[in-house]
Amino acid sequence: MNEELCQEIVxxxxxxxxxxxxxxxxxxxxxxPTCSEEIKVLQKIGExxxxxxxxxxxxxxxxxxxxxxxxxxDL
Ligand SMILES: [Zn+2]
Numbered sequence: 001m002n003e004e005l006c007q008e009i010v011x012x013x014x015x016x017x018x019x020x021x022x023x024x025x026x027x028x029x030x031x032x033p034t035c036s037e038e039i040k041v042l043q044k045i046g047e048x049x050x051x052x053x054x055x056x057x058x059x060x061x062x063x064x065x066x067x068x069x070x071x072x073x074d075l
Contacts, residue, residue, distance in 0.1 A: 009035050
């Protein structure tokens with residue numbers, strides 16, 4: 001097993017590898033349980049972060065509806 005490639009995981013995750021190095025590292029991932037496990041964990045963390053950033057209840061909707069009704073009565 002090539003342990004030098006294990007250290008490339010940091011560069012791989014930061015997209016700092018050129019194409020040849022990336023291909024070599026991907027091949028390494030198939031053979032190295034340590035690296036493939038680490039990639040899985042880090043990708044899960046990344047996805048959880050994305051989910052947390054999304055969503056949130058819409059605000060100001062009731063105000064806008066009330067305002068339009070109120071204006072309608074005035075007219
Ligand atoms: Zn490895």
